[in-house]
Amino acid sequence: MTTGGLGSGPPPSPEQGGRLPLWSVGAGLAAVLVGVQSLAASSPFSRDVLMLLPSEGLLAGVGDGLRRGYGLAMEETRACGLRPPSQGLGWLPPEQDPEALLAGLPMPELLIAPPAVNLLPYGRLAQSRGVNVLLPLQRGYSLQRLPGQVGAERIWPVLPSRSLEADRLARGLLEDKGGKVMVIHDGGAEQAALADRFVETIQGSGGWTVGATNTPEAIVEPSAKVMTQLRDDVGWYTPSSLVVMTSPGSSLARAVAELDLPNNLTLAWPFPVSEPLPLPQLGVDSLSRGPGWGRFEQAFKQRYGYSPGLVEAAGFDTGQLVTVSSVNASSTKAWSLDWLDATAKPQDLCAAIKARRAGKPVALRGAASRLDITPGLPPTGELRLTPLKADPSASRS
Secondary structure, rough: OOOOOOOOOOOOOOOOOOOOOOOOOOOHHHHHHHHHHHHHHOOOOOOOOEEEEOOOOOOOOOHHHHHHHHHHHHHHHHHHHOOOOEEEEEEEOOOHHHHHHHOOOOOOEEEEOOOOHHHHHHHHHHHHHHHHHEOOOOOOOHHHHHHHOOOHHHEEEEEEEEEHHHHHHHHHHHHOOEEEEEEEEEHHHHHHHHHHHHHHHHOOOOOOOOOOOOOOOOOOHHHHHHHHHHHHHHHHHOOEEEEEEEOOEEEHHHHHHOOOOOOOEEEOOOOOOOOOOOOOOEEEEEOEEEEOOOHHHHHHHHHHHOOOOOOHHOOOOHHHHHHHHHHHHHHHHEEEEOOEEEEEEEOHHHHHHHHOOOOOOOOEOOOOOOOOOOOOOOOOOEEEEEEEEEOOOOOOO
């Protein structure tokens, strides 16, 4: 999973009270979070739900936003007349096998995994201990391998895969009559996978790729010689778009921005673009949205005073899944998510709880995605393109 696009916004200002505009508020969210923290300090594992968070590393800070979104879902659960499932917290270093942490302890009904984990240990744990695992923040290349791995039938990604960004970018170029493309990437495994997915999508939709091999080219070291060759290749093959799969501000991104390229060429990036160049650009915003985004965003801003990001939305959707899974759970051996039905009309949480109690298939109105998930397969969502017109006065970086 990449961290781009997962920012949780600025620190919230001190709360001034107020009420959620979309559902009545029960106990304060602060009390919910204090309760969660006290559970973690005492006995975090003898609970319905265990949320694991990274104890160190670059992703250690995402826990705050995730828990805010999750807590908001628990507030709505109370307002719907249902007691929220008990929850505990656990922390572990990145890449640690969760089995070592949970050895000899009672398993929760649902396990919420940390972001960017090695999925194989969680698959083995899901299979051996019979627990369903939610992946609130897993988005990267690992999801492509998930369907064929051990325990995949009990693993549920909550966010769309990053491959959705490649698909949206391909469709955007085709809509803009830019179907003749040259594709390069920075050599990273995830960017290479994104480039391959882009090529698969655009070729399957009527576009085509050009270049020395008609396949994505890796440019690991963007030296002057290599970039001169790229410029010459663009002039020879005359693509309408140069697709650059890399991260914002990378050495490859800077080198491409400095290159003297034809004025009729569009630069396409797998991230939002805001800095003007002499060439037109097309980016894609990784902030995926579902049918419940507007409602969630309004409630979150009312509570915290800042706009939520993908982390908070993922926490809210995870909380919705946990709540509806807990309904009728006593009649089954383990909590299940087989009530999810992507063909049903999406419902807000209270209506979904009612439908679940009646034994009906349910579709939730997700904030970060459509929540049209099945075991081992991520959901879909709406991604916005970020076009930027050419600015002849803009100096090359």
